[in-house]
Amino acid sequence: MSFYEDFINSLKDKFSNNHLNNENVSGAIAAELILISSVLLSALLLRHISVILTAIIILILIVLIFTNLPISIKLFSEQDDSMDKMMFYCIIALGIIVSVIYWGGI
């Protein structure tokens, strides 16, 4: 129950107590589970490149996930309509694409 209580507390921090109901909690828990399972499953795709790399990445991801719970709340606050955040992620994406192509030599 500890995880559930931690989860509810972080939700209460994020949203005001007055507006917190079972819909918010169930939605946030569903999002959390989808994110964790999808990230780990996506990491499994790396087995097509290297099995050892996959194992290392998954272990790192597990550590990162459990030290950063709840992810969905943090992600939700990053995905708002703020122009600064949108521009930041836009530039990051462009940087990643150009870097991968330039240094990746693929």
Next chain:
Amino acid sequence: MNAMIPLIVIIPIIAALLLNLFGKNNKTIKVIAFIVGIILPILTLITGYGLHYFGGHQPLSLSNISGLPSYISSTGLYNLHPAITYNFTSLSKVFIFMMGIVVFLSIFAYLNSEKRASGPFLFLVFMGTASVSAMMMSDDLFNMYVFFEIAALIQTGIIIASKAEDNYETALKYMIIGSIGGPILLLGIAILLAIAGSVNITDIVNIVNTSLIRSPQTRPIVLFSFGLIFFGWLYASGFPPFHVIKSSIYSKAEPYAASVLQGMSLLTLVAFAVVMFRIFGKLNLFKGAVLLISIMAMVLGVSMAVMQTDFRRMIAYLSVGELGFVGLGFGLGTRFSITAGLFQGINELIVTALLFIGLGAVVYLTNTSNTRRLGGLISKNESMAIMVLLGGFAMAGVPPFNGFRSKFMIIEAALNSGFPEISVIAILVSIATFFVFVKAFYSIYLKPQPTDLEFVHETIPRSMVFAVAVLLIICIVLGLYPGLVTNPIAELIGGLL
């Protein structure tokens, strides 16, 4: 040459100009919009497949001209396309026809719900339809870009024409973000033009795949061009990192406009995805990049949708997430997977329009889309509530609806391609989509009605119910007879591969 092909673009443009011209005459614009709305899908249906050349002629190799000098007949000039070529295929036919249906039903619902129709708004809708139709047919990369920019401006205009709160701010943000995505796409196209010497896509495909991609000198330039065009494609489609602004513009548009907007994004996605697959499909990077971004879109879309309390934003995020399934088809890269992805695109076009219009009825009744302030609306119109629920089932992939067929095909394609992880992610996302709908349906229609809920209208316009009913029938028909769409698409994809 097929003279009917340009009419698919010209008629909506002329209609748009007339609607703007007679913008103050309510009855005239209603009649024009209704008639052109009916004509567009019919015209698409009766137009035969073929090519149309604007401002030039067909390639000399197809002209059977004898006695040409050897510096023409024995060089690349002999095969180059000198004209702006429009290629009307089974793929463009299916997508433009379905877009025509969505546009007609959206306009029909709009004209009957509003006492006074807006000429400028209808102008934007028809110009947008013409733009995406041109993108679907054009075999000229620069021509596609021009219509892509027009479509981006039209989308901004549609948000400005909305009555939603903060619509101006969202439109401005979309334009600012677009000022990064659009020029980057143009730069990618310009680089491709510089190394290939042509903007015709068929010519570029031949030149890139026969020589440029094989040469160590030109391969990095092709890769760089791919990176830039890929980034522009993310912006055009609303894939991450542009999913937030895309979902924001859908939620700020009027329900009828949102259904057209998502159709425009989808057709842009498909048009550019097909072009990228033709030009860059042989790069190792292509499939990996498209798969990665599609999975991100699916997961982010559905996980953000599940946490929303505004149902318009919920549908908007789901709509962005569902685009990921279309991307998966291209990322897996087989004939079956691309057919499945494109079929999913058609289904999403129909289902999302159904949900935007169906749930738009709730905004029409209550002037709010906050699920916390809603409840008990099933008593207002049971049939509409049930149709919206069934539409949600279609999006989540519940049998016997169309969404089930296409998602099942994608899952099967992922398994056949050796990616069971992707199949599991697709199933998880579908389950989460189902969860979102059950949650939204309960909040809006089933939970006790809040005492402070006020109604601005007492009944839902019949035109909205009619539009949703027609879209639901299409969902069921495509679910029972998927071959109506998949057979013509599979034929064309077979040719591309």
